Amino acid sequence: MFGYGKMSGCAVAAVSALAEVYPQGTTLNSLQIAESRNLSQPLVAKVLTTLSQHNIVHGTRGPGGGYRLALAPEEVTILEIVEYFEGHRDLSGCPFGPGWCGVGAPCPLHDTLVAMSESTASTLRKTNFAAFVDHPKKPT
Secondary structure, three states, X not given: OOOOOHHHHHHHXXXXXXXXXXXXXXXXXXXXXXXXXXXXXXXXXXXXXXXXXXXXXEEEOOOOOEEEEOOOHHHOEHXXXXXXXXXXXXXXXXOOOOOOEOOEOOOOOHHHHHHHHHHHHHHHHXXXXXXXXXXXXXXX
């Protein structure tokens, strides 16, 4: 079944935080992002470095520095971010384990899991970060 790991989840959260403040041109540092999303600051910093290498975010060093989206939120899809960390791997995950599907007859859930994975990937491919622009912050 389609899913993503800790790094991808953190990356999606970080980009969503930056999308929220994109219209104002605000920069956020890794600590601000971590605190706003209840994440580990070192993990956020690591994810931001990777996103910077892929030209998704732009970072500025020094006092008053931080990160901002390098692209408009509507130009970045969730699937794109996930694939930077997960790659283009098969995420249908046979419940019988490796060596079942693709070797002989597929497992009883193969077609269902492949359809679910394709549907999720399609949705994430169509979903961009514009949904987070000016999104109200959670109540405190």
